Amino acid sequence: DAGVIQSPRHEVTEMGQEVTLRCKPISGHDYLFWYRQTMMRGLELLIYFNNNVPIDDSGMPEDRFSAKMPNASFSTLKIQPSEPRDSAVYFCASSETGAKLHEQYFGPGTRLTVT
Amino acid sequence: GEDVEQSLFLSVREGDSSVINCTYTDSSSTYLYWYKQEPGAGLQLLTYIFSNMDMKQDQRLTVLLNKKDKHLSLRIADTQTGDSAIYFCADGPGSTLTFGKGTMLLVSP
Numbered sequence: 001d002a003g004v005i006q007s008p009r010h011e012v013t014e015m016g017q018e019v020t021l022r023c024k025p026i027s028g029h030d031y032l033f034w035y036r037q038t039m040m041r042g043l044e045l046l047i048y049f050n051n052n053v054p055i056d057d058s059g060m061p062e063d064r065f066s067a068k069m070p071n072a073s074f075s076t077l078k079i080q081p082s083e084p085r086d087s088a089v090y091f092c093a094s095s096e097t098g099a100k101l102h103e104q105y106f107g108p109g110t111r112l113t114v115t
Numbered sequence: 116g117e118d119v120e121q122s123l124f125l126s127v128r129e130g131d132s133s134v135i136n137c138t139y140t141d142s143s144s145t146y147l148y149w150y151k152q153e154p155g156a157g158l159q160l161l162t163y164i165f166s167n168m169d170m171k172q173d174q175r176l177t178v179l180l181n182k183k184d185k186h187l188s189l190r191i192a193d194t195q196t197g198d199s200a201i202y203f204c205a206d207g208p209g210s211t212l213t214f215g216k217g218t219m220l221l222v223s224p
Contacts, residue, residue, distance in 0.1 A: 043158075102146050
């Protein structure tokens with residue numbers, strides 16, 4: 001398996017623009033997680049899905065952030081409008097149900113810079 | 116998990132042992148994890164320990180768990196320059212994980 005795939009790897013945008021980050025989880029994994037990593041706050045869980053259904057979005061900073069999972073192999077995280085304080089590395093991770101539920105596999109991340 | 120604390124930085128010489136420490140607050144944690152993040156990459160699961168265990172050894176890695184004190188440690192024997200990375204402790208009572216802020220390990224030749 002290719003592992004968790006994220007695109008783009010780097011994104012530079014201007015304040016006010018819409019940003020869409022993409023993730024393809026490992027085939028067969030039922031859980032998908034979106035994290036944000038900054039120096040100040042470390043790794044924060046934004047939202048997670050189980051079988052394409054959002055389970056907990058309490059980590060989403062505000063209404064400017066939205067996430068979807070239209071099918072088992074694709075998820076998006078959208079920021080509209082983007083702000084400089086959204087600059088961070090965004091990670092997607094997936095895991096499977098059962099005994100290995102807690103073993104999360106991370107993608108390489110998308111480094112977002114909002115100017 | 117509720118809160119996971121780690122020291123931010125550790126520097127060792129190649130060949131020495133490294134010990135990275137972590138404390139957590141959630142007593143219902145079922146598993147505790149160590150993840151490694153190399154520069155420009157995502158987190159990679161290194162090892163984990165079930166909460167009813169005291170110790171787990173995996174090649175150069177030894178995980179010690181003191182459940183009474185809610186203290187977890189990762190010992191890396193014969194540390195190599197390739198071990199330089201950020202190490203994250205995480206706990207997970209449910210389907211989600213709570214991560215510490217990570218400990219940057221710098222291994223000098």
